[in-house]
Amino acid sequence: MRILLLGGTTEARELAGLLAGEHHVTTSLAGRTRAPRWPDGDVRVGGFGGVDGLAAFLRAERIELLVDATHPFAATMSGHAVAAGALIGVPLLVVRRPGWSAAPGDEWHRVASLAEAAVTVRTHRWRRVFLTTGRQGLSVFAELDECWFLARSVEPPDAPAPRQLRVLLDRGPFTVDGERALLAEHRIDVLVTKDSGGSDAKLVAARALGVPVLMVDRPPVLAAPTVPTADAAAAWINETAFDQTDTGWSKP
Incomplete structure (x- = not known):
């Protein structure tokens, strides 16, 4: 065939x-x-x-x-x-x-789009944000000058991007211990991710540390x-x- x-x-x-x-x-x-x-x-x-x-x-x-x-x-x-x-x-x-499903101990906020995620970050006044949504989605967060962002992607992000931004160029799979250390080191207030499925190390780490998750629906x-x-x-x-x-x- x-x-x-x-x-x-x-x-x-x-x-x-x-x-x-x-x-x-x-x-x-x-x-x-x-x-x-x-x-x-x-x-x-x-x-x-x-x-x-x-x-x-x-x-x-x-x-x-x-x-x-x-x-x-x-x-x-x-x-x-x-x-x-x-x-x-x-x-x-x-x-x-x-896709992923919430487990006991999770604090998830499901949103329909990255644009809605950006509005939710501002509404909840989260200040230290971990973005694992890919390099092409950072522009919707560019106007959140009050926030500090940690963004992880395989390739450098496209412009425009948030003013306060640190980029980690990395490719999974990631471990739960590594994700916990990353969230703790950067004092992350909220994790923003897409419901892409697959390895859930970052979600397990967020649950363990009590970090809320903004989950963008498929x-x-x-x-x-x-x-x-x-x-x-x-x-x-x-x-x-x-x-x-x-x-x-x-x-x-």
Whole structure:
């Protein structure tokens, strides 16, 4: 099977490795990270040029299955995948790790967006803020001059950024002990993060220290078959045969 894997996540790299040798897999990376972790199989870097560009690529490369294993907050790319697959009749499988759930002892404040998170920080008068929302989201906090921010990302943040800002360039996985030490050292009042799932070391550390968490909710779930792990995706792909008909693709 010829598979296009929209990647950039741990699950995407794992899935590419699981499928190597069984299928022809091309992983697409957005190209926003200068030193990405390279997956097995073929790799392309850069955008497609919207829905029409992605559809043209699927057609030109004779792709038989499109797999969206992007970050849970890559809503634009995920939307393009749904539309392009439907446009030319290529089936779509979504790989989404489960989100986080609050546990006893957590003080979580769920918000719908980063903009709402910034308003909530100001409303609660939190002054020392730990941002783990990625480098592209710092601009919404740029006008909170009364706050001091610690931001962690793989790449340097985009401008504009908060005036009082310390940036940690680092890549996980992180340990609970390390996260506790970081929160304590910088006297953090609130942790701001996205509900991306995966390792929850920072959430466990925040719970232990009584640090509130601002949790940004995920975009809406896609209307497509969805599995939670790379193993589940590989099983789904290897156990599924697709029949092409006059009206598109159908699972027997």
